[in-house]
Amino acid sequence: MFGKISLIGIATLAALATTANAEKYEWGNVRFDGGGFVSAIMPSPTVEGLIYARTDVGGIYRWDATSSRWIPLMDWISQNDVGLYGTEAFALDPQDPKKIYVLGGTGYFSKGRTAVLRSSDMGATWDTSYVEMLAHGNGMGRQTGEKLAVDPNKSNIVLCGSRTKGVYKSTDSGKTWTSLYKVALSTATESSLNGVNGVSFVMFDPAQGKLADGSTATIYIGTSETTDNLQVSHDGGATWEVIKGAPSGLMPHRAKIVDGSMYITFADGPGPYNISRGGVFKYNIKASTWTDITPFDDNEKEDGTIAHEKNNCSYGGIAIDPKDPKHIVVSTLGQYTGRHFFKDKTENYGDRIYVTTDGGENWTFGQHYGDGVNMDENGNNWIHGNAIHWAGSIEFDPFNNKKVWVTSGNGIFQTDDITAKVPVWKFQSVGIEETVPLDIVSIPGGPLVTAIGDYDGAVYTDIKKSSPRHTPIIGTTESMAYAPLSGSLLRTGIITVYGQYESINYNVMYRSEDMGATWDSVKTTLKGGKGLVVLSADGKVILHRPDQSATVYRSDDNGATWTAVETGTQTQYARIVADPVDPKTFYVMGAMGTLYKSTDAGKNFTAQDARLQNEQAGEYYNGAGLIRTVPKKEGHLWVPMDQAQVWQPKGFTEYGLAYTEDGGKSWNRCEGAKTAISVGIGKAKEGSDYETIFIWGAAKEGDPIGIYRSTDKCKTFERINDDAHQYGGPGNGNFVQGDMNTFGVVYMSTVGRGLVVGAPEGTEFVEVPPTSLNKVAHNIGKATLTQQNRTLQVNVPSESKLEVIALNGKTLLSADVNGNRSVSLKKIPNGKYIAKVVSANGKLLLKKAIAIK
Numbered sequence: 001m002f003g004k005i006s007l008i009g010i011a012t013l014a015a016l017a018t019t020a021n022a023e024k025y026e027w028g029n030v031r032f033d034g035g036g037f038v039s040a041i042m043p044s045p046t047v048e049g050l051i052y053a054r055t056d057v058g059g060i061y062r063w064d065a066t067s068s069r070w071i072p073l074m075d076w077i078s079q080n081d082v083g084l085y086g087t088e089a090f091a092l093d094p095q096d097p098k099k100i101y102v103l104g105g106t107g108y109f110s111k112g113r114t115a116v117l118r119s120s121d122m123g124a125t126w127d128t129s130y131v132e133m134l135a136h137g138n139g140m141g142r143q144t145g146e147k148l149a150v151d152p153n154k155s156n157i158v159l160c161g162s163r164t165k166g167v168y169k170s171t172d173s174g175k176t177w178t179s180l181y182k183v184a185l186s187t188a189t190e191s192s193l194n195g196v197n198g199v200s201f202v203m204f205d206p207a208q209g210k211l212a213d214g215s216t217a218t219i220y221i222g223t224s225e226t227t228d229n230l231q232v233s234h235d236g237g238a239t240w241e242v243i244k245g246a247p248s249g250l251m252p253h254r255a256k257i258v259d260g261s262m263y264i265t266f267a268d269g270p271g272p273y274n275i276s277r278g279g280v281f282k283y284n285i286k287a288s289t290w291t292d293i294t295p296f297d298d299n300e301k302e303d304g305t306i307a308h309e310k311n312n313c314s315y316g317g318i319a320i321d322p323k324d325p326k327h328i329v330v331s332t333l334g335q336y337t338g339r340h341f342f343k344d345k346t347e348n349y350g351d352r353i354y355v356t357t358d359g360g361e362n363w364t365f366g367q368h369y370g371d372g373v374n375m376d377e378n379g380n381n382w383i384h385g386n387a388i389h390w391a392g393s394i395e396f397d398p399f400n401n402k403k404v405w406v407t408s409g410n411g412i413f414q415t416d417d418i419t420a421k422v423p424v425w426k427f428q429s430v431g432i433e434e435t436v437p438l439d440i441v442s443i444p445g446g447p448l449v450t451a452i453g454d455y456d457g458a459v460y461t462d463i464k465k466s467s468p469r470h471t472p473i474i475g476t477t478e479s480m481a482y483a484p485l486s487g488s489l490l491r492t493g494i495i496t497v498y499g500q501y502e503s504i505n506y507n508v509m510y511r512s513e514d515m516g517a518t519w520d521s522v523k524t525t526l527k528g529g530k531g532l533v534v535l536s537a538d539g540k541v542i543l544h545r546p547d548q549s550a551t552v553y554r555s556d557d558n559g560a561t562w563t564a565v566e567t568g569t570q571t572q573y574a575r576i577v578a579d580p581v582d583p584k585t586f587y588v589m590g591a592m593g594t595l596y597k598s599t600d601a602g603k604n605f606t607a608q609d610a611r612l613q614n615e616q617a618g619e620y621y622n623g624a625g626l627i628r629t630v631p632k633k634e635g636h637l638w639v640p641m642d643q644a645q646v647w648q649p650k651g652f653t654e655y656g657l658a659y660t661e662d663g664g665k666s667w668n669r670c671e672g673a674k675t676a677i678s679v680g681i682g683k684a685k686e687g688s689d690y691e692t693i694f695i696w697g698a699a700k701e702g703d704p705i706g707i708y709r710s711t712d713k714c715k716t717f718e719r720i721n722d723d724a725h726q727y728g729g730p731g732n733g734n735f736v737q738g739d740m741n742t743f744g745v746v747y748m749s750t751v752g753r754g755l756v757v758g759a760p761e762g763t764e765f766v767e768v769p770p771t772s773l774n775k776v777a778h779n780i781g782k783a784t785l786t787q788q789n790r791t792l793q794v795n796v797p798s799e800s801k802l803e804v805i806a807l808n809g810k811t812l813l814s815a816d817v818n819g820n821r822s823v824s825l826k827k828i829p830n831g832k833y834i835a836k837v838v839s840a841n842g843k844l845l846l847k848k849a850i851a852i853k
Helices: 190-195
Strands: 003-006 025-029 038-043 051-055 060-064 069-072 087-093 096-105 114-119 127-131 148-150 158-161 167-170 178-181 199-204 219-223 230-233 251-258 261-267 278-284 289-292 296-300 306-310 315-321 324-332 338-341 347-350 353-356 394-397 400-408 411-415 425-427 437-442 448-452 481-483 488-498 503-512 532-535 542-545 552-555 563-565 586-589 595-598 628-630 633-640 657-660 675-682 692-698 706-710 736-738 746-748 756-760 764-767 784-788 791-806 811-824 831-839 844-852
Touching (some): 038 087, 038 394, 038 400, 087 158, 096 148, 148 199, 199 251, 219 251, 261 315, 278 315, 324 400, 437 736, 437 746, 488 532, 628 675, 633 692, 657 692, 675 746, 706 746, 784 844, 791 844
Parallel strands (some): 087 148, 315 394, 481 532, 675 736
Antiparallel strands (some): 025 756, 038 051, 051 060, 060 069, 096 114, 148 158, 158 167, 167 178, 199 219, 251 261, 261 278, 278 289, 315 324, 394 400, 400 411, 411 425, 437 448, 481 488, 488 503, 532 542, 542 552, 552 563, 586 595, 628 633, 633 657, 692 706, 736 746, 746 756, 784 791, 831 844
16 A cells, blocks of 8 residues: 655755764655745856746755756755845856855844855855845845846955845955945835835946946946936946936836846836836937837727737836847736636636847737647646746846746746747746745645645645645645544635625635545635634534634534634634544643643633643743644643744743643653754654654754754654754744654745755655545545445444435435444335435535335
């Protein structure tokens, strides 16, 4: 039934991590591909195949042309510096192809701390300079740029535009910075940086000469303002003047300088959304004249005539053929008029990609009705039916002028022939893992099931293969409920239906009885959307805490009705967990270290006498509420006592890890864990009598924060990651969790680097064949029915109902069944009937035609 797969070759496989105390670990990702906004792409003009991409929350990547995959370059980022994963700009040194600079910072992380990262070996190693200019890699305008630029004549000079403080200059290759020009100023900080983009790009123009020291004289900047937004300096930034004649009411996004002309895309806001108007313009530098080269469309009028009309929508990316300056490609931005058509005739709408071969006098785009297929999944299992959107950056391959790359809100696409009548755009995102994992379930004997932001999640029988998204699609699945006795899964979210004049949100909940292979809608009226869900061990009771709600709601009729539940003092927003053995027991931890327990299937919660914290001893509970149960062990709970707090001297508290084996009547402290920010449970080591414990934390005083493992019930912990594989910590999902089928395997959430997986070197994963999903894990959802004359023999895994129905729809027999039971048909007349078995939660398990003679 089970196969073996190795971690070698897994998506984004990193180098081996070595520690003094643990065996070597391999690190990579559970493969999804893409899943987030790739803000920009940048090919090297001098080295064939050297291409970089930056993302809004997941760092930067380098293209490996040999294996056709992207290599992550910022997995060394620590939890204290997690905001640096928000990359706002990058730049290459024109004189040294190995040098790259990155501007990183996220307003809502690490108090907005910002840095310029610099590498001299194509991102293999980095130096970091923290700077006062503020970046916000996940803010509006993050696809404009680039804010960083290296002087092509004197590469020790680097310029950097900021969101709030203008332009800065470094004369020592990015190590130190001083203010050069105060422009587009703002008082915004931290989260308020979101709507302030400031300087959108900085550009050197070496064609206009040098200064006495050999540096480039002419510099251009664009700002995200609607007036005076293009400026130039002819003295290296000492003085500036506004370029007159720019289109009014618009902001410049991206620009290219070729043969004495600057080509610029514009929109009526910073983007990538909430924009509708813009254009593409050419500025003749010598003559100081402007030409509108905005793409034209041929549109059919009501009278049947064809009108040649300018498409004045918003534009983002622009690329110019290095071999032919009249061959230009531009992308709309945040528009949904481009038809994206797949081989099976599935279609969707996103941004248009226009092409001109005569410098902008005429344009075409291969996304018209009837033009044919223009999308290629390229072996990915979830991108089908999705469109290229938020196309803020587009680039030619400098060594192949038929090949073009474009970024999107869901990854990267590339065409091998932009000159074709209908260019085919293939999804080129292998290795880019930019999802935000929010929850996972590793089912014993079954697959790995994930919940992720924006893209639902997936079911994995092989983590090195991309998997289809859960369907029906919700979008963000914030949590995943699992009932170990019945095998039921539950997820919840909000579906938005877009109409001509308005959009309507619907709160929805979906349930699966076949380990996520299929999902059925729960017919319910929810009290709120998204949020946290939990199922009782037998799957009969649902508890739902809607998003941003302190109130918990309970249903014991599969969502038909709901009642509010009081879970205890200071348990707002805390995660409720179900006992894996007793269906009537639930637990939730209060903010002050009191465990609240329900023994009546979630109707009431009672405070337990034994408090987790001991204030007299200086111990406090500062956990984030993500407590863990242990499969098949009643009353076993593991509680991390700490959380990351930037105001702490070390950036985190140090109260450790606690557990109970009697449902909270008493607590034990783990001497082997100094700090526990997150805790997870995994398969026991061979010969061990208890499951493996994983923490994001530290074993003892002075240990670095990282992923630690205990195989002796937390007496000792050993670090299994290293400083090269920190991934910014567990991020939004705030979890580490072990695999329940393969010893030593651990998963970790991130802020935007996908679902991280680590395994001892040479590990062979237990693989669940897709065809076996309904045959393993307690025969979940499996029911059998056989007939012998006037007797039905029913075998079901849990409490269910047998019904015998006449062909006219009348129910003639209804019987409760559980396990193996014989049901007599003696009172039913001869004839043909339908027998069906329905689970306690309403799932149809079996339907069969029978004949009684």
